[in-house]
Amino acid sequence: MSPKVTEEYKEERKKEILKAAFEVFCKKGFEPTTMKDIVDASGLSRGGVYQYYSSTEEMFRDIIDRNDKVGREELSKVVGASDSVWKVIKDSVNGYREVPTTNFAIVQFEFAVISWRSDSEDRFDYILNRLKFWRKNLVDLINEGVKRGEFHPVQKVEAIVDFMTNVFDGLILHHHLAGASEIDVDGQVDALLFYLKNVLQVKED
């Protein structure tokens, strides 16, 4: 077997395992999910799964990393193709009006919220590195708007970005709590756009 075929084969197995893992995480949450749950859901043998992943934490991170990679590439493409960075930001913020179609976002939230009591010593580092990764992407995005003359930020760009991330997380949580539409998610999206328009000193809407 050539190395190329082997890599492709490995990648296909990983995708298969992660597909099963994603479904179990969405159904059971992060902490209650066991390796056995995922082995059973994958239809593969125990050894066939452990060959690629030795813990649910590894699988969970690989799902996140792959999503992040896709998200990062999509962002670059959209910014490159758009004549307005403000429009890109607005579209992305407006996306949070929609109820998420899976539980994965709230399960990611669980993963972060319980990390202080996790056995995994480096989960903090992992989460911080991920925050830094998205912070850098969003800082670059805003700076691109500055370069194009669209934005004139009156706060530190890093603070603006951390604030956006903070609000995005809250919106995910509120969507999950607002089964009875008791929380004004749309109003919060409007509030974030109001803040951004003011803090970036966007001239046109």
Added chain:
Amino acid sequence: MSPKVTEEYKEERKKEILKAAFEVFCKKGFEPTTMKDIVDASGLSRGGVYQYYSSTEEMFRDIIDRNDKVGREELSKVVGASDSVWKVIKDSVNGYREVPTTNFAIVQFEFAVISWRSDSEDRFDYILNRLKFWRKNLVDLINEGVKRGEFHPVQKVEAIVDFMTNVFDGLILHHHLAGASEIDVDGQVDALLFYLKNVLQVKED
């Protein structure tokens, strides 16, 4: 024994149990804490604890409810004594710059984030009612500022309040993740104040 003494006695026992429960929740988190953990920590007998609380969920809610009651009373007092509602809001927002002295806030967060997969069918209702309680208090606070001529909100007051709550939650999470001060918590507090000043159209600072 007169009924009055009995009530006082009960209240003292409850306080004793909740003090132990609070410490265990802060140390272990919500989900991993068992009734046995709390019985052991309280120094009371199993029966002595179960007489007052039949689950960790009941204890957890009672701690929150008692905190909320105190918080509500303090807010009324502060607003009554202050000649500026804006100052009350600023002080309260600025309080989020401090690192929380206990884990209780992040554990409360866990309690909310995992509620979608909880056995407790009415936890959603409980959380929503609590959100509504604080929403009403904060809406009243902003309306007090409107009445006094300090604020001229350009967004629905409910949306402003939900947004504040969203950001407060995120700040608690970020404090817990920002062990290495990698996240700009101060910048986010500034961002919230910037938003509030603009959305409430506060004239003086």
